[in-house]
Amino acid sequence: MRTAGLFLLAVLSAGHLAAQWGGELHLCLYGEPRTFRPELVDDENSETVRYLTGGVLIRVNRLTQELQPELASSWKVEKNGRSITFQLRENVLFSDGTPFSADDVAYTMEVLMDPAVHSPTGDAFRSGAGPVRAVVQGKFRVSIVFPETVAGMARLFDQVAIQSRHSALKEQAVLGPFRIAEHKPGSYILLARNPNYWAMDHGRRLPYLDRVRLEIQRSREIELMRFRRGEIDLISSLNPDQFEQLVGERRTDIRDAGPTLDYEMLWFNMNPSAPIPSYRKTWFASRNFRRAISHAIRRDDLCRLVFHGHAQPGIGPFSPANRFWFNQKLKPHAFDTAAARRFLAADGFRWEGSQLRDRDGHPVEFSVITNAGNRAREREAAMIQQDLAAIGIRLNVVSLDFASLLERISKSSQYEACLLGATNVDLDPNEQMNRWLSSSADLPWNPNQKTPATPWEAEIDRLMRAQASTTDSARRKQSFDRVQEIAWDQAPILFLATKDALVGVSPALRNAAPAVLTPRLLWNVERLWIDRK
Amino acid sequence: MTKRRVAAVLLLLLFGVLLAAEHVAPYSYATQFRDAPNARPSRSFPLGTDALGRDRLSRLIYGGRGSMLLAPAAALLSVGMALAISLLAGCLGRWWERGAMAMADLSLSMPWLFALLAIRALLPLNAPPVATMLVTFGLLGLLGWAAPSRVMLASVKRHLQSDFVLLARASGCPRGRLALVHLAPNLLPLALAQFLVTTPVFLLAEATLGLLGLGVPEPLPSWGGLLQELENLPSIAASPWILAPLLVLIAVVGLFHLLVSADPYSV
Numbered sequence: 001m002r003t004a005g006l007f008l009l010a011v012l013s014a015g016h017l018a019a020q021w022g023g024e025l026h027l028c029l030y031g032e033p034r035t036f037r038p039e040l041v042d043d044e045n046s047e048t049v050r051y052l053t054g055g056v057l058i059r060v061n062r063l064t065q066e067l068q069p070e071l072a073s074s075w076k077v078e079k080n081g082r083s084i085t086f087q088l089r090e091n092v093l094f095s096d097g098t099p100f101s102a103d104d105v106a107y108t109m110e111v112l113m114d115p116a117v118h119s120p121t122g123d124a125f126r127s128g129a130g131p132v133r134a135v136v137q138g139k140f141r142v143s144i145v146f147p148e149t150v151a152g153m154a155r156l157f158d159q160v161a162i163q164s165r166h167s168a169l170k171e172q173a174v175l176g177p178f179r180i181a182e183h184k185p186g187s188y189i190l191l192a193r194n195p196n197y198w199a200m201d202h203g204r205r206l207p208y209l210d211r212v213r214l215e216i217q218r219s220r221e222i223e224l225m226r227f228r229r230g231e232i233d234l235i236s237s238l239n240p241d242q243f244e245q246l247v248g249e250r251r252t253d254i255r256d257a258g259p260t261l262d263y264e265m266l267w268f269n270m271n272p273s274a275p276i277p278s279y280r281k282t283w284f285a286s287r288n289f290r291r292a293i294s295h296a297i298r299r300d301d302l303c304r305l306v307f308h309g310h311a312q313p314g315i316g317p318f319s320p321a322n323r324f325w326f327n328q329k330l331k332p333h334a335f336d337t338a339a340a341r342r343f344l345a346a347d348g349f350r351w352e353g354s355q356l357r358d359r360d361g362h363p364v365e366f367s368v369i370t371n372a373g374n375r376a377r378e379r380e381a382a383m384i385q386q387d388l389a390a391i392g393i394r395l396n397v398v399s400l401d402f403a404s405l406l407e408r409i410s411k412s413s414q415y416e417a418c419l420l421g422a423t424n425v426d427l428d429p430n431e432q433m434n435r436w437l438s439s440s441a442d443l444p445w446n447p448n449q450k451t452p453a454t455p456w457e458a459e460i461d462r463l464m465r466a467q468a469s470t471t472d473s474a475r476r477k478q479s480f481d482r483v484q485e486i487a488w489d490q491a492p493i494l495f496l497a498t499k500d501a502l503v504g505v506s507p508a509l510r511n512a513a514p515a516v517l518t519p520r521l522l523w524n525v526e527r528l529w530i531d532r533k
Numbered sequence: 534m535t536k537r538r539v540a541a542v543l544l545l546l547l548f549g550v551l552l553a554a555e556h557v558a559p560y561s562y563a564t565q566f567r568d569a570p571n572a573r574p575s576r577s578f579p580l581g582t583d584a585l586g587r588d589r590l591s592r593l594i595y596g597g598r599g600s601m602l603l604a605p606a607a608a609l610l611s612v613g614m615a616l617a618i619s620l621l622a623g624c625l626g627r628w629w630e631r632g633a634m635a636m637a638d639l640s641l642s643m644p645w646l647f648a649l650l651a652i653r654a655l656l657p658l659n660a661p662p663v664a665t666m667l668v669t670f671g672l673l674g675l676l677g678w679a680a681p682s683r684v685m686l687a688s689v690k691r692h693l694q695s696d697f698v699l700l701a702r703a704s705g706c707p708r709g710r711l712a713l714v715h716l717a718p719n720l721l722p723l724a725l726a727q728f729l730v731t732t733p734v735f736l737l738a739e740a741t742l743g744l745l746g747l748g749v750p751e752p753l754p755s756w757g758g759l760l761q762e763l764e765n766l767p768s769i770a771a772s773p774w775i776l777a778p779l780l781v782l783i784a785v786v787g788l789f790h791l792l793v794s795a796d797p798y799s800v
Contacts, residue, residue: 221764245768305570305585367658372747375761379584382751386565396659397751404654416658 018510019201022210023530025509026232027522028217032186037171038161039111039119044518051519052191052212054161055175055198057086057105058154062515062523065323065427067154071100071162071175071198081149081471084157088140093196094164094173102142106134107165109144121159124430125150151468151476152428177207177526189214199526208529227504233530234512235504236520239376240308243502256310257501257514259321261424263314264302264380264496266293266368266417270446272453274413279362283347284416290491292343294333296391297384303497306379310502314495316484317435321498321516322427325477327484333491340391356392365394369408370419372399380496381419409444418444421499425518429467429480436464436483445492456490508532540791547785551598558591563752573772580774583762593778596754599663600739601785603670608731610674612724615681620712620720623689633686640679648676650747662753669742669749673735681727688723692716729793733786740782756782 033046041050057072069075072086092100112122113132125132130147137143146153167173172180174194181192191212199206215232217223224242226232238246238254246254268284269276283289299313313332318325348359356364368384370377381397388395400408408415424431434442438449438457452458460483467479487493501520505512508531515523522528550557559579566572566586574581580589622633649672656668692698693716701715736756742748743757744764759778763769769776 241768245771248771301567305567365659369658373745375764378751382585383565385752386563396661398656398658399747399750400654401650401747404650414658 018531019208019527019529020532021204021208021529023208023532024211024213025209025234025525025528025530026213026215027234027236028223028226028232029189029214030218030220032216033189036180036183038163039108039117039121041159042120048519048522049180049189049191049214050161051176052178052522052525053174053176053180053194055100056158056160056162057088058157060155060158060427060517062517062520063513065517067158072157075154077153077471078143079145081151081153082147083143083145084153085137085141085143088142089198090140092175092198094167094175095179095194095196096164096167096169096173097196098164098167098173100162100164100175101139102136103139104162104164104166105142105144106136108160108163109134111163112160124156124159149469149471151471152430153471155426155428178212181211186216188216197526201527207526209525212525230506233506233509234521236518236522238502238504240306240310240499240502241375243310244308246504251504253507254502254504255514257503257516257520259312259319259498260501260516261319261321261427261498262421263317263319263498264311264377264419264421265314265444266384266419266494266496267444267492268417269413269415270453270492271413272446274415276414276416279358279360280366280416283358283364283366286347287490288343288347289349290494291333292340292391293388293393294491294494295336295340295343296393297333297387297494297496298335299332299496300335301387302380302383305383306376307497307499310500311497312500314497316487316495317432317493318424318429318484319498322424324473325427325429325480327481329481330484330488333488333494337391344391351392354392363394364392365396366416367396367398368417368419369398369400369405369415371402371405377419377421384419410441410447427517429464429476429483433464433468436460456486460486536791536794540788544785544788544792547597548601551594551601554594554598558588558594560588560591562587562592562595562754564588564591571772574774580777581772589759589774589777592754592759593756593781596749596756596759596778597781599666599749599753600736600756603666604735604739605728605732607670607674607677607735608728610671611677611731611735612681612728614675614678615685615727616717616720616724618678618682619685619689620716622686623693623716624708624712630686630690633682637679637682640676643676645676646741649673649742653747662750666749666753666755669739670735673738677731677735681724681731684727685720685723688720689716692719726793729789733789736782736786736789 029045029048031045033049034043035041035046036049038050038054041047056070058067058075059070061068071089071092073089074087076085078085086105088102088105094100109132111117112119112125125146132147133145135143135145162175163171164173175198177194177197178191179194180189182190191214193207193210195205197205197207220239220242223232223235227235243254268290270284272281274281303309303311303313312319315330315332316327320326344356349356349364358364368381370381378399385395385397409418434440435444437443438452438461441447446453449457452461463479463483467476470476501514501516503514503521505514505521510529510531511524511527512521513524514520517523564587566582568586569582570584570586572578572582578588578590580593582588583592618633622630652672653669656665698711698715701711706715739748739755740757740760743755744760748757749755756778762775763779
């Protein structure tokens, strides 16, 4: 963390010395933003626009992963995590010149918590029964009071773009470094600098750039082509094949920023009412079977061949990129066929020639569904297929269109195993509540349990609730470390690989410091500048 | 005629090679040489290896076997259905004819790709890859009857006006006999032409599905699946040998078209 801090300091210092003002940054969005209303943001494209235009009270620094003051000059969590008080910066104006005050924070919270708005951002603030209230304590002091303790409360405000109560432009009046100047649906969004942005550099208001042009471009191949031609300045997410192509071209404008929070995973359907043969349900419900499969998979080969070395073997729901919450004691399940065979033998599995059979004589064969058209995932499936064949298991790979796949995993439960990827957008385990609570509809292996099906699932429930009900970081960490240990031991999800952040940045773009958190290259957009020499 | 013979001989030779895949291909299509991914062509791997270290030549041969056997089979099914429907509709009268054509129009206007996706999504998950391949081509065959049936029905109607049909009717020939004994043999050259037109269409349809990742499941290769590597245009310049499946597909489709264009009954 200290190294990252020093790097950030070096980057920003360099910016101070030589920054050039003006210019237009070009990059691609992978689709049309669904909304420009910050409280309704629920997709990556809208989130990018919100990040570039919205002013927030506190920001999670994407490089150091620490909280840093933005519109709030200081803050204090009080009443055992049930209240947070912000001291706001004075003399700040919205992009249209409307003054910013505590009343705007209160208005923003009213909008977020309005049940009629259905704000996804607001959902994160609903800690329990009862209203979330904003108490204005002065023109530049405001408290947000919650009905129950909210762990990691301050980080939630990273997503809250403050809106003006009084501006006639409503959400178009912004406090972030840029404002939306022009939007041609399906083609581009032009952002112009906010002339009233609060942050300064040597007496001049940031950002350095005059404009950011977001080209709407769904095709990653065309995006890469335009990057090669110099028509766009950065790519936030290259796939490993593209990255290797650029490496082959000896380009110096690409970087592997290290492990992200994104991972590839495989899980078994453990839903007792799933329409699959009961003997297979018995296999999938067995820890020994799941561990055997995990030890039979060569994760190193997956990372080397599928991701060209730009991935790390998966360990758990958080990768080492999450510096605080990752459980450092855990290591990936090792490739070990002897261990796999021991786990299987312990459950009464036996081999007839090269074919594995269960204790009732059923040949061990199951299917894994995955989404069609994802080359990396199809390759992963083919490799796992060969790895499992080595211990006598036949794996049938079924590629489905995404709608059919979702229908099977979320509604009909008509599948045996599923190979998919997951993205963590937040560092805090609270974001993962829906992926771990046994009662959750989003629990991958056995959703919507009335009561936990197993003692270890009950223990995960208890620990997840415990970490969510305290503001003591050490206790929270202890609880979530234990959740990671149980997940490692029981293997309800086999974490296969954690992908690296692969980015492309024009050499002319200065102060760019790729982070593993999104937005990877735009997190310090107000300090990016283009070297025109 | 010479062109047709050359095309036929080349196709037969190709069939021969593909049928003997086990003896001709250097390796199994599924074997992964993980220490040699993306290898350039060499004596060990004449067309190099793919990202997982699988021999491209072996996968090209095995992939071709499936496509080249099943596309003609699907075409046979389509043309057989078209022949039966056009004979029935032609012989049973005007309302049947209108009904058949309405069905053909409906079938032609249907977005078959989505229909195929929907039906494939209903397949049992543990269906072996070969069964999935059979079902895919079977569906193509079942969905492909409409276009040939329109051509054949036109021909049936033309034949119904001819003297030999009038003579057969005058001598009290029943409808079934008229269709099977008098009309069907006269439609066979047209059916052959339709078969030759439809086969490459199905080869290309499977290639489209393969490109979308919805063709033949892993580890079984198909030409369509092998074409996925071509999505990455810049990599073609660096490794042009990955064009091999495309060139073979173009050659095969071209040979089929050569057979059709040299056919006096071609349409």
